[in-house]
Structure formats: C-alpha cells, structure tokens
Amino acid sequence: xxxxxxxxxxxxxxVERKTAAPDSSxxxxxxxxxxxxxxxxxxxxxxxxxxxxKDGDRLHLVHEVTDLWFHSLMLLAQFDVGVDDVVAEFxxxxxxxxxxxxxxxxxxx
Amino acid sequence: xxxxxxxxxxxxxxVERKTAAPDSSxxxxxxxxxxxxxxxxxxxxxxxxxxxxKDGDRLHLVHEVTDLWFHSLMLLAQFDVGVDDVVAEFxxxxxxxxxxxxxxxxxxx
Amino acid sequence: xxxxxxxxxxxxxxVERKTAAPDSSxxxxxxxxxxxxxxxxxxxxxxxxxxxxKDGDRLHLVHEVTDLWFHSLMLLAQFDVGVDDVVAEFxxxxxxxxxxxxxxxxxxx
Amino acid sequence: xxxxxxxxxxxxxxVERKTAAPDSSxxxxxxxxxxxxxxxxxxxxxxxxxxxxKDGDRLHLVHEVTDLWFHSLMLLAQFDVGVDDVVAEFxxxxxxxxxxxxxxxxxxx
Numbered sequence: 001x002x003x004x005x006x007x008x009x010x011x012x013x014x015v016e017r018k019t020a021a022p023d024s025s026x027x028x029x030x031x032x033x034x035x036x037x038x039x040x041x042x043x044x045x046x047x048x049x050x051x052x053x054k055d056g057d058r059l060h061l062v063h064e065v066t067d068l069w070f071h072s073l074m075l076l077a078q079f080d081v082g083v084d085d086v087v088a089e090f091x092x093x094x095x096x097x098x099x100x101x102x103x104x105x106x107x108x109x
Numbered sequence: 110x111x112x113x114x115x116x117x118x119x120x121x122x123x124v125e126r127k128t129a130a131p132d133s134s135x136x137x138x139x140x141x142x143x144x145x146x147x148x149x150x151x152x153x154x155x156x157x158x159x160x161x162x163k164d165g166d167r168l169h170l171v172h173e174v175t176d177l178w179f180h181s182l183m184l185l186a187q188f189d190v191g192v193d194d195v196v197a198e199f200x201x202x203x204x205x206x207x208x209x210x211x212x213x214x215x216x217x218x
Numbered sequence: 219x220x221x222x223x224x225x226x227x228x229x230x231x232x233v234e235r236k237t238a239a240p241d242s243s244x245x246x247x248x249x250x251x252x253x254x255x256x257x258x259x260x261x262x263x264x265x266x267x268x269x270x271x272k273d274g275d276r277l278h279l280v281h282e283v284t285d286l287w288f289h290s291l292m293l294l295a296q297f298d299v300g301v302d303d304v305v306a307e308f309x310x311x312x313x314x315x316x317x318x319x320x321x322x323x324x325x326x327x
Numbered sequence: 328x329x330x331x332x333x334x335x336x337x338x339x340x341x342v343e344r345k346t347a348a349p350d351s352s353x354x355x356x357x358x359x360x361x362x363x364x365x366x367x368x369x370x371x372x373x374x375x376x377x378x379x380x381k382d383g384d385r386l387h388l389v390h391e392v393t394d395l396w397f398h399s400l401m402l403l404a405q406f407d408v409g410v411d412d413v414v415a416e417f418x419x420x421x422x423x424x425x426x427x428x429x430x431x432x433x434x435x436x
Contacts, residue, residue: 003112006199039159040374043261046155047268047370049181050148051363054272058188065181066198072158072174079167089175090115149265152370156261159374160254163381221330224417257377264373267399268366276406283399284416290376290392297385307393308333 007073007083014077027074035078041071116182116192123186136183144187150180225291225301232295245292253296259289334400334410341404354401362405368398 017025022032030037045068052061076082126134131141139146154177161170185191235243240250248255263286270279294300344352349359357364372395379388403409 006196006203009203010199035162036378039162039378040371042155042158043370043374044367046151047265047367049151049184050265050268051272051366053144053148053184053188054269058190061185061188062190062194062198065185066195066202068181069178069195072177075158075162076170076174079162079165079170081167081171085171086175086178087115089171090119093175094115094118145269148269149262152261152265153258156258156374156377159377160257160381163378224414224421227421228417253380257380260373260376264369267369267402271362271366271402271406274406276408279403279406280408280412280416283403284413284420286399287396287413288417290395293376293380294388294392297380297383297388299385299389303389304393304396305333307389308337312333312336
C-alpha cells in the first residue's frame with residue numbers, strides 16, 4: 001500500500017536540514033537563503049507545473065507537482081507545520097460539499 | 110494513523126466530477142472551464158501560499174498549501190494521473206542525495 | 219509618436235480611485251479589497267502571460283502583458299510610486315552591461 | 328520629459344540578442360535557453376514583486392516591477408511584438424470604463 005511514510009521521512013530530513021551547514025545539501029543551502037528563496041521556488045515550480053500541463057506532458061507534470069509539493073513541505077517545515085496538518089485540513093473539508101466550499105471561499109477571499 | 114486515504118477518496122471524487130454537470134459543484138464548474146482555469150488557480154494559490162508565509166500566519170499557510178495541493182490534484186486528474194504517481198516520484202528520489210538532486214536539476218532546467 | 223502619456227493618464231486615474239467608492243469601478247473595488255488582492259491578480263496575470271506564450275498566441279500575449287503591467291501600476295500607485303520610477307530604473311540600468319547585470323542579480327538574490 | 332525612448336532602445340537590444348552567442352550576455356543566454364526559461368523568470372519576478380509589496384519596501388518594489396517588465400519585454404520580443412503594442416492596448420482601453428472593462432473580463436475569462 002502506498003502511504004504517507006515517504007512524506008514523513010522527507011519531513012524529518014527537512015527539519016534536520018533547517019540547521020545543517022548550508023553547503024551540505026540543496027535543502028540546507030535553500031533554508032540558509034531564507035523564506036523568500038523558498039517562496040521564489042514555489043512560484044517557479046507552480047509555473048513549471050502550468051507549462052507541463054500546457055505541453056500535455058504527463059510525466060513532466062508529475063515531476064513538477066512533486067517539486068511543487070517538495071518546496072511546499074520545506075516552507076511548512078520552516079513554520080513547524082507539515083504534511084499531517086495538510087492532510088488534517090483535507091479531512092476537515094471532506095464534510096463540506098463543493099458548493100458550500102465555494103461559498104466559503106467567496107466569503108473568505 | 111494519518112494516511113493517504115483522504116487523498117484517494119478526494120481523487121475518486123475529482124475523477125467523477127470531470128464529467129459532471131458544471132453547475133453541480135465547484136470542481137465540476139472548474140473542470141468545465143478547462144485546463145487554463147485550473148492552471149490560473151494554481152498560480153493564485155501559490156501566490157497566497159507565499160503571502161501567508163510572508164505574514165508568518167501558520168494556520169493560513171496550511172490552508173493555502175491545502176488549496177495548492179487540491180488544485181494540483183485536479184490538474185493531475187485531468188491528465189489521468191494522481192497522488193500515487195507523486196508519492197512514487199517522492200520515493201524514487203529518496204535514493205538520491207540532496208547535492209546529486211541539485212546537480213540533476215541544474216542539468217535538467 | 220507613441221509615448222508614455224497614456225500611462226501617466228492611467229496613473230492619475232489609479233491614484234484617484236484609491237479612495238473612491240468601492241462599487242464605482244473595477245479599480246476602486248480592487249483597491250478596497252487590499253494589497254493581497256492586487257498581488258493575487260499579478261500572480262494570475264503572470265500565469266496568463268505564460269499560458270499565452272505557450273499557446274503561441276501573440277495577440278493574447280499582448281493583452282495579458284497589458285493586464286500584468288496594469289496591475290503592476292495599481293500596486294506601485296498603492297505605494298505612491300509609478301511608471302516614472304520604473305522608467306528611471308530602466309535608464310539607470312542602461313549603463314550596465316548584461317553580464318555585469320547578471321552578476322549583480324546573482325549577488326543580490 | 329521621461330518618455331518611452333529607453334524602452335525602445337532596450338527593445339532594439341533585445342531583438343539583436345535573440346540571435347547573439349549565448350555566452351555574450353544575460354539576455355542572449357536566456358533566449359538560448361528558450362521560451363520556458365523566460366516564462367519561469369516572469370513567474371519568479373512576479374513572486375518577488377509580491378514579496379516586495381508584502382515587505383512594504385517601495386524601492387525594492389520598483390526594482391522588481393522593472394525586472395518583471397524587462398522579462399515581459401523579452402517574451403514579447405520573442406514573438407515579434409513589443410512595448411508599442413502594449414501601449415497601443417492601454418490606449419484602446421482608455422475609452423472603456425472600469426465597470427465595462429470588468430464585465431468584459433468576466434465574459435472573456
């Protein structure tokens with residue numbers, strides 16, 4: 001069964017690398033550059049996700065969504081939250097119908 | 110144990126709504142508008158994720174990352190792929206060290 | 219001769235609408251929603267610019283870049299700066315060669 | 328008088344560099360990498376514009392909007408259009424009231 005274990009393992013590594021030597025890994029060097037640098041990567045990976053979709057390239061799309069989620073997890077770890085909080089939020093929303101959810105969005109945004 | 114079941118249930122719903130009446134739900138209406146509309150939402154949610162991080166608002170950040178992943182899953186479903194493909198890609202990368210991964214990225218992009 | 223006058227006229231209107239009744243125009247309503255809403259529009263128009271480029275649709279590209287610049291001007295006006303400041307910055311950079319500029323970017327970012 | 332001359336001069340340089348040796352300048356190297364690379368820069372500069380606004384840093388905001396417009400001009404030049412086309416589109420819209428424009432957007436998007 002495919003489960004969340006890989007994301008939990010990744011998160012543990014991300015947390016460790018927040019305080020590791022900047023030149024020891026990609027993640028450590030990006031954390032050392034600060035939050036704005038992680039945010040820039042999220043914007044860049046979102047753009048690449050969009051371009052992969054426009055190209056109709058399914059494999060590339062999966063890679064870019066993985067990159068996008070990876071950098072989302074880095075940003076979450078920076079704020080001491082993680083994949084369990086996102087999954088819990090998905091669960092909370094399960095009880096809310098699509099149309100109700102849309103109204104909530106409309107009211108919130 | 111928190112696992113991927115909620116994302117599998119969501120994906121099943123997304124796939125069903127790809128062909129549902131546009132006015133029946135938020136998801137059905139967004140699918141009816143086409144891929145560009147889903148892509149625009151991804152750009153918008155990425156921007157909101159960035160702004161929540163800049164605000165240092167952890168709860169808002171979790172909500173926006175959930176929105177970002179939700180619309181990523183919609184885009185994946187449009188191309189008949191899904192969360193298992195992303196998780197499989199995370200697993201594939203587990204064997205690759207951070208620095209090697211960075212080199213691969215450099216070569217690829 | 220095509221000059222900047224149209225952008226100066228636009229900027230004058232934008233400044234007036236910062237304090238106008240929210241339901242009096244698109245610009246007034248967006249200003250009333252606050253900076254985050256203008257920022258979301260910038261992210262959205264950037265995505266639409268990218269998608270127009272991917273479509274190879276030149277006319278659409280011009281429209282989306284116009285939308286992107288329009289909302290950039292709204293954001294600048296929010297902070298009491300404007301098109302002249304951007305043009306002045308373009309002028310300042312004229313004396314800097316491309317490679318030097320790239321080094322500066324590398325050092326800055 | 329501050330006018331568009333600097334943007335016309337820039338555009339002339341951009342067009343020349345579309346076919347220049349990739350290692351001769353930042354612009355030539357980015358053109359050599361292709362449209363997707365220019366699009367990624369647009370997404371990145373849009374994110375930096377948003378972050379400068381969130382920081383309330385007016386000078387940084389002007390720099391990032393300049394970067395955003397610079398890469399927009401690169402993308403336009405790639406498709407043989409340019410600043411005059413954008414200015415012409417701004418002029419065309421001058422005759423359209425804000426509310427009408429909003430309706431048009433609603434219908435178009």
